[in-house]
Amino acid sequence: MPKDLKKGIIAKNLHRLAQLEQILFTFGIIMCIVTTIRYHSNPKEHIFDFIYYTGYILSSILVLLVAIQSTHHPEWPIWRRNQPTYLAIFFLLLLSVSLLFYSTTPLSSYTVYVNVCIIAIVMLAVEPLFFIILLSTFTIVICFALYSVGSVTMILNTCLTTVIMSILSLFKWNSLIKEFTLEKVRNSHIETIEKEIELAAFVQESFSKRKMPDLINYDISYYSKAMAGVSGDMYDFYTQGTLLKGVGIFDVSGHGISSGLVTMLVRNIFQQEFHQNYNKPLSEVMEIIDKRIKNEKSNIENYLTGILLRINENQIEIVNAGHPSPILYRKANNECLFFDSERKYSSSVVGLNSIEPFFQEAKFEMEFGDEIILFTDGVKEAMNSEHDEYGNTRLLTSVKNAVQKPFENQIHLMLSDMGMFTENASQSDDITIVIIRKV
Template identity: 30%
Template sequence: MNESINEAPCGFLTLSEDGKILKINQTLLTLLKYRLEQLHNENINSILTVPAQLFHQLYFVPLVRHEKKVEELHTSLQSSNGEEIPVILNALPKIRNGRTEIDCVLLPVHKRSEYENELLLAKKEAEVALLAKDKVNEELKETLENLKIKQKELLELNQQNQAYKINTTKELELARKIQETSLTEPIVNEQIHIESYYNASNELSGDIYGFYQLDSHRYGIILLDVMGHGISSALITMSLHSLFQRLISKGVKTEAVMKELDNHLHRLFQNNQEAWHYCTAINLLIDTNEQTINYINAGHPPGIWQDSNGELHELFSKIPPLGTFEGLVYKTNSLPYSEGGRLFLYTDGITDPLGSDLLTTLLKNNQSVSISSLKNKIIQTLQDQKEACHKSDDQCFILVDLK
C-alpha cells in the first residue's frame, strides 16, 4: 500500500470475496486501536458491531454482488477496546490476479450531530433575518425548504436505524437465551461427575455440547465447534443440536450419530457452496460397567484422558471434520479405564489463549482437586489470558470424573 493511501485522512481497506481483510491503512488501524498483524486475514466481522455484522450480510454483500458498488452506507465499527465508531462506507469490487477484491473507503462521522446542530442554528438565524425584511429572497426560501425536507428525511432515517438497532439487539438476546437454554445441566451420581463451561465471544456461539445419561451405566457426550462465529454458525449449531440430542438420547451408536450429523451438513449446503460450513466434533459413549470410553474424533482438538496415576493420554484421530467429504466411514476408538480417572474435552477457543503446555500443566497440578475447583481455576486462567491477548473466541469445555 503506497504512502498516500496509508496516511490518507480516511479509512481504507481491501476485502476478499469471503470477507477477509487483505489490506488496511494506518489511518483505520489508528482509529480502531489495532496493529496490522492483529487484523490481517481476519474476517470483517472482527471490527464490526453485532448489529453491523447482520447489516453487512443483509445489505453490503448483496449490494456488492448485484449492484457492483456500495455508496454512502451507514454502519458501525468496533475498536479493540469496545468503542463504537459510526462510519459512512463506499465500496467497489475489482478483479485482481483472477480473484474478486473489494476496496472500501470509510469516513468516521463522529461530528455528524455537531454539524446538524449548526445547520439548525443557521436555519433559525436565516428565518429571523427573513422576518425582518420586507422582501424575501426567493432563492433563499427555496434553499431553506429543501433543507427542511433533507432534515426531515435524515431524522426519519436515524429513527429507523435506531429502531432497527434496538430490534436487532433484542432478537439477538432472545436467540442467545434460547441457545443457552438448550445446554445440558451437570450430572452427578456415584459413578460419574460431569461439569461444563460455555462462553460465547459474541451474543451467539458456534460451539455446542450435550451430555446425557442413557441408562444406569451408560453416558453419551458430544462437543461440536462450527466454523466461524455469529449468527450463521449459531443457526447451524442449533440444527445440529436438535439432531444429536434425539439420536444420543435414543442410544444410537456413536458412529451412526456422527454419520447422520455429517449427512445433515451435506444436505444443508448441497446447493449453496457459498454458505458451506464444516464442523469439528468429538462424540463419546462411556460405559461405567465395562469401564470403557468409546469415542470418535472428527477433526476436533484431541480430548485428554488423565488416568488415576496422573498420566495424560490424547483422544486423537485422523478423521476430517463433519461436512467436508461425502462418504466418510466413521470408526469408533475404544479406551479402557480404571476408576479415579478424569476426562477433559474442549474447543480451540480454550487452547488458543492457554496453549497445550499450560493446559496440561493445569491438569497435572490439580489432579487431586475436585472438578468444580479445577473448572474454576481454568476459567480464571482463561480470563487472565484474555486480558493479556485482547482476542476472544467461543470457549467451551467439559470435565468428567469417573469415580
C-alpha cells in the same frame, strides 16, 4: 418536525459545540499571547486586536457553560436547550461585525464573516428560519458599514455570500432530517435484531438445559460462554438411568444466529442416533449422523467439528471430527497429555457437502480418578491484547495445575488462568469446557 428528531439534532449540536468552542478558546489564547508579544512596544494602537481575541475566549467559556447546563437538563423545552447553539452563532457574527467597524481593511472583516458562516453551517445544525434571519440582519449592518467607506464590491460579495449561505442552510437542514430519519430506522432495526438475538439465546439455553441425574460411574463439570448472545458451541450428555453412556462436544462454523440455530437442529439428531445405534461401531454412528445432518440442514453452509464419546464402563470410544484433541489426566502417574497430539485418529468434519466423509474411532481405558478434558477452539485460541494465542502449552500447564484441586473447582481455575493471560480482553469465539472424571 417530530420532537425526537429535534432532540437528536440538539444533542449532536451540543457535542459539536464542545469541539468548536474548544478550538475557538485555544485560538483566542494563542492569538492573545501572539498579540501581546508582537505589539508590546505599542499596545495602545493594537488594543482592539487584543480585545477581539479575548472575545473568543469569553464567548467560548459562556457558550460552554450554557451547553453544560443544557446537557444536565434534558427535560427543558427544545427552544431552551438550543440556547447554546444560538449564542455561539450570535457571538461569532458579533465578532465579525466588530472587526468590520474597527478594522482598517474591509477584506479582513469579510473574511471573518465568511468563516463564521461556514462554521455555523458545517459545525452547527441550526433551523434555517433562525439562521437566515440572523444572517440577513448582520448582512444589513455589514453592508451599511461597507457603504460608508465606499466599498461597493465588498457589499456585493457579502450579499452574494448571504444568499449562498442561506441556500446551504436549507440543504444542510434537509440533509440532517434525512440523516436522523435513517439513523432512527437503523437504530430501530438494530434494536429488533438485538431482541431477536436475545430470544434466540433464550430458546437455545432452554434447549440445552436439562436436569442431569445423579450419575454413579462418572462425575461431570462443564462451562460454556457465547461470544455474543447465541453460541455456536454445543455440548450434550447421553445417559441411561444413572449411567453416563456418552458425551458430545461440537463447534459449529461461523458465529451468530445461524450457527446457534444449527446447534439446536443437530442436538436432537445426535441424541436420537446415538441411542438408536448404540450397538453399531461409533465411526458408523458418526456416518449416519453426518448423512442426516446434511439432509436436514439442506443448503445451510455451516458445518461442525467435534468429539463424540461413547462410554462402556471403563472403556471409552472416541471419534474426533476435526476438533482439538482432548487432554487426558492419569491419576496413577499424575500425568497430563493430549490424547492425540499427532492427529492419528482425526476424522473429517461433520455436515460439509463438499468433502467425502471419513470417520475413524479410537479406544482407551479410564481408571478411578482419571479425567478427560474436552474443549472448543475458543479456549486455546483466546488472545491477549497483543494478539498472542493462549495455545496448547499454556492450556496443558493450566490443566496440570487444576487437576490437583477439588473437581468442582477445576474449570474455575482453568478459566482464571486464561483470564490472567488475556487480561479479560474480548474474545472472537465461543468458549466451552467439559471435564469427565471416572469415579
